[in-house]
Amino acid sequence: MTNDRSTEKKLWDGRFTEATDAFVEQFTASVQFDQVMANQDIRGSIAHATMLSAVGVITDAELASIVEGLTAIRKDIQQGQFQWSIGLEDVHMNIEKALTDRIGNVGKKLHTGRSRNDQVATDIRLYLRDEIDHISALLMRLQRGILALASKEAETIMPGLTHLQVAQPITFGHHLMAWSAMIERDYARLQDCRRRVNILPLGAAALAGTSYPIDRHLSASLLDFEGVAENSLDAVSDRDFAIEFSACASILMMHLSRWAEEIVLWSSPQFAFVDLPDRFCTGSSIMPQKKNPDVPELVRGKSGRVFGSLMALLTLMKGQPLAYNKDNQEDKEPLFDTVKTVSDCLTAFADMVPAMVPNRGNMRTAAMRGYATATDLADYLVKKGLPFRDAHDVVGKLVGTAIKQALDLAELPLATLQAESGLIAEDIYQVLTLEGSVNARNHLGGTAPDQVRAAVARAIARLDALAG
Numbered sequence: 315m316t317n318d319r320s321t322e323k324k325l326w327d328g329r330f331t332e333a334t335d336a337f338v339e340q341f342t343a344s345v346q347f348d349q350v351m352a353n354q355d356i357r358g359s360i361a362h363a364t365m366l367s368a369v370g371v372i373t374d375a376e377l378a379s380i381v382e383g384l385t386a387i388r389k390d391i392q393q394g395q396f397q398w399s400i401g402l403e404d405v406h407m408n409i410e411k412a413l414t415d416r417i418g419n420v421g422k423k424l425h426t427g428r429s430r431n432d433q434v435a436t437d438i439r440l441y442l443r444d445e446i447d448h449i450s451a452l453l454m455r456l457q458r459g460i461l462a463l464a465s466k467e468a469e470t471i472m473p474g475l476t477h478l479q480v481a482q483p484i485t486f487g488h489h490l491m492a493w494s495a496m497i498e499r500d501y502a503r504l505q506d507c508r509r510r511v512n513i514l515p516l517g518a519a520a521l522a523g524t525s526y527p528i529d530r531h532l533s534a535s536l537l538d539f540e541g542v543a544e545n546s547l548d549a550v551s552d553r554d555f556a557i558e559f560s561a562c563a564s565i566l567m568m569h570l571s572r573w574a575e576e577i578v579l580w581s582s583p584q585f586a587f588v589d590l591p592d593r594f595c596t597g598s599s600i601m602p603q604k605k606n607p608d609v610p611e612l613v614r615g616k617s618g619r620v621f622g623s624l625m626a627l628l629t630l631m632k633g634q635p636l637a638y639n640k641d642n643q644e645d646k647e648p649l650f651d652t653v654k655t656v657s658d659c660l661t662a663f664a665d666m667v668p669a670m671v672p673n674r675g676n677m678r679t680a681a682m683r684g685y686a687t688a689t690d691l692a693d694y695l696v697k698k699g700l701p702f703r704d705a706h707d708v709v710g711k712l713v714g715t716a717i718k719q720a721l722d723l724a725e726l727p728l729a730t731l732q733a734e735s736g737l738i739a740e741d742i743y744q745v746l747t748l749e750g751s752v753n754a755r756n757h758l759g760g761t762a763p764d765q766v767r768a769a770v771a772r773a774i775a776r777l778d779a780l781a782g
């Protein structure tokens with residue numbers, strides 16, 4: 315990157331009588347960050363030039379020269395040999411200037427019937443579409459990892475919690491399938507968002523359209539856009555598609571953050587439900603015994619910057635009159651940061667989640683504590699004819715007795731149980747087992763191992779259908 319101002323003549327300074335202030339030049343430039351869209355910018359320019367030649371605005375020979383120049387520039391950029399210049403402000407003008415330097419005056423025809431306003435809107439949409447596809451693939455990889463673990467752990471019993479306290483026994487596979495359900499919705503949300511991202515703004519020019527006989531449907535099909543933006547003012551100015559993506563990303567990060575919190579708890583010595591392989595943890599510089607779950611903690615922490623970017627984008631948009639305003643240049647860093655953060659966090663989770671090693675014994679022991687089968691006892695009484703509220707009361711008293719004697723419900727003698735309700739018989743001990751409890755919840759959406767296996771199979775079928 316050069317800051318050399320003297321060498322760069324602005325592409326727009328025809329009417330200007332003094333050079334841009336040195337600080338203003340730095341302040342208004344975006345090439346430091348928008349160069350990540352170089353590929354999309356070149357792809358958009360090649361499509362635009364192809365359309366211009368198809369409608370007769372430039373000749374076939376001019377098109378060939380422009381395409382050859384842009385292709386060579388793309389190669390230079392890929393090989394790190396392109397000299398970016400702050401003086402040329404943004405990715406668009408850097409590439410356009412390089413094209414003219416390379417192929418001469420024909421390069422100056424590329425911008426016919428186009429403005430940076432519709433150009434940048436096109437580039438961001440192309441960029442975001444690519445990144446949505448990349449993130450979607452990561453979501454699928456993560457979901458497959460979750461499904462593999464869930465099917466292995468379909469019968470593993472753990473305590474299900476409400477208010478972070480033992481509530482009822484569940485299967486670990488069922489818990490993991492809750493994560494799978496979340497990620498599936500995150501995927502669907504992104505696909506839905508993609509449909510609105512995938513609309514062509516090019517042709518809107520600065521704000522009102524252009525007087526050249528352009529063919530916007532041709533540009534759209536060259537760039538694989540599903541549709542053409544129908545209003546030029548809207549096309550160049552709204553960034554709702556980026557905001558929508560950030561909202562999807564925020565919800566996704568909220569999910570990852572919740573799982574991260576669970577993984578931090580589960581891997582703590584207090585819970586010890588799972589072991590995280592060493593490669594996902596770090597040590598402490600002072601406490602030799604420590605193995606810290608840095609990866610999930612960082613994912614939990616990084617949710618904050620994604621939520622922050624969503625707020626930044628909403629705020630950046632809310633006061634803007636139609637049409638384009640330079641405020642919109644501020645859309646890029648939050649958007650790029652969100653894309654990188656989400657991709658990194660998904661990569662970390664896709665690697666880490668299937669590598670978690672469950673401690674089945676500890677999970678089971680924890681499920682035994684906390685009277686997790688109390689609801690089963692109440693349901694047993696209801697099946698014997700007691701109204702549920704009365705059953706609730708009987709079991710509450712029995713739990714009180716068990717707490718006083720430091721015993722689990724299943725450890726109370728039959729006589730003690732029967733003292734509270736004559737409806738209780740020997741068969742109660744079957745009901746009070748953890749297996750009895752989870753197997754009883756054998757309906758669609760329930761925690762029974764059979765249901766977990768069925769849910770995994772359905773999710774795999776849906777993934778396979780998506781993968782085509």
Ligand code: ARG
Nearest residue numbers: 344404430431434640642643
């Ligand atoms: N770098 C600018 C952006 O990101 C490109 C569009 C500039 N258009 C303008 N009229 N100044 O928004």
